[in-house]
Amino acid sequence: ACAAAGLACAGPSRAAAALEGSKAFTKSVADAAGIPTARYEHFTDAEAASEFVRRRGAPIVVKADGLAAGKGVVVAESVEEALAAIDMMMRAGGLGASGAEVVIEECLTGREVSLFALCDGLDAVLVGAAQDHKRIGEGDTGPNTGGMGALCPPAGFDRAAQEAAVDVFVRPALAEMVRRGTPFRGVLFVGLMLTEQGPKLIEYNVRFGDPEAQVLLPRLTSDLLAAFAAMSEGRLSEVEFSFADIASVGVVIAGRGYPGAPAKGGVIEGIARAEAIDGVQVFQAATKQVGDVLVGDGGRVLTVCAQRPDLRAARDAAYTAVAEITWADGVFRRDIALKALDAA
Known part of the structure; x- marks a missing residue:
């Protein structure tokens, strides 16, 4: 609609947004473009999906095909857990239309990172990278979430490795999208x-990912709006x-019960105290003003971020700021960035 009205856009078309909106579409693009990814099968029938899991065994990953607010992926450690995920998504309709189809894939092991590139349909420019913490529980336990914290830059994935990843994972995908008549423009x-x-x-x-953007963008010293304008104008x-050559750490505070039904309505205090700490930002998501007080109103409610010269100092500052916030319903992981420090 914006493009039709002659407005410059920094985002993809509805058709190109299927790269996020459909796991099966993403896999088909990866296959056609020769992009390395996990082995997988796509299912529209629950019994066929269940039989596949029984044959393959666990660990195995069950993904709802459509959008599910970061909660449509189950990394199943047992066959029973995978079958329960299929039942929830495909038979019980727990994720609505998003779970009517599933992608089931091999369980990859290693370290997860998030890479960002700005694309104009034909080419891409590297923005940067961050590392998310997906699981709700400390020690990477419990169900997946939209992200419980992040750090930037990720150790062991330097600028050269990021540029190489753009060549392997971004430019071939852009070429395949052009071939399909749906060029991708945006982040x-x-x-x-x-x-x-x-x-x-x-x-x-x-x-941009959440909470990755909150740790990536405070380090940015160039003009993001100018970059978007150049992309939209073919430059x-x-x-x-x-x-900036600094580290950034973000800690998400969620409503108790998330990623299930989160507690809502509890009063949140102390944000101003947290933000008074130098180099700290508190990003509000699911909050609501009720009279003179701020209350929690959803799943992931706050992201508390801090920038410092090194990762340990950034982590310490972020948790110092978290301690300034009082919210009876708030829960957060206490080990964000800890594994990265232990590996350093």
């Missing part, structure tokens, strides 16, 4: 697993992103 999020056999594609999103070759 492409590339979820990667760094396996022993090399990086493999987990997913595409057609936007992508002029774009180069630059970042």
Whole structure:
């Protein structure tokens, strides 16, 4: 609609957004473009999906084909868990139309990173990378979420490795989208697993990730709006992103019960105290003003971010800021960025 009205756009068309909107579509693009990804099968029938899981065994990953607010992926450690996920998605309709079809794929092991590129349909420019923490529980336990915290930059995935990943995972996908008549323009999020056999594609999103954007963009020293304008005007070759040589850590505070039914209505205090700490930002998502007070109103409610010269200092500052916030219904992981520090 914006393009039809002559307005410059920094996002994809509805058709191109299928790169995020359909796991099966993403897999078909990866197959056609020769992009490394997990072995998989696509199912529209629950019994066929269940039989496949019984034959393959576990661990195995069950993904709802459509959008599910970050909760449509089950990394099943047992056959029973995978079958329950199929039942929930395909038979019980727990995710609505998004779960009517599923992709079932091998369980990749390694370290997960998120890569971002700005695309004009034909080419791409690297923005940067971050590392998310998907599971609800400490030690990467429990169900997947939209993300419980993030760090930037990710250790062991430097700028050269990121540029190489753009060549493997972004440019071939753009060429395949052009071949299909649906060129992709906008920010492409590339979820990667760094396996022993090399990086493999987990997913595409057609936007900056949450909470990855909250740790990536505060480090940005170049003009993001100018980059979007250059992309929309066909001047992508002029774009180069630059970042401050600092680390950034973000901790998500969610409503108790998330990723199921989160507690709502509890009063949140202390955000101003947290933001008074130098280099700290508190990003509000599912909050609501009720009279003179702020209350939680959803799943992932706040992301508390801090930037410092190194990762340990950034992590310490983020958790110092979290401690300033009082919210009886709030839950958060206490181990964000800890694994990265232990590996350093």
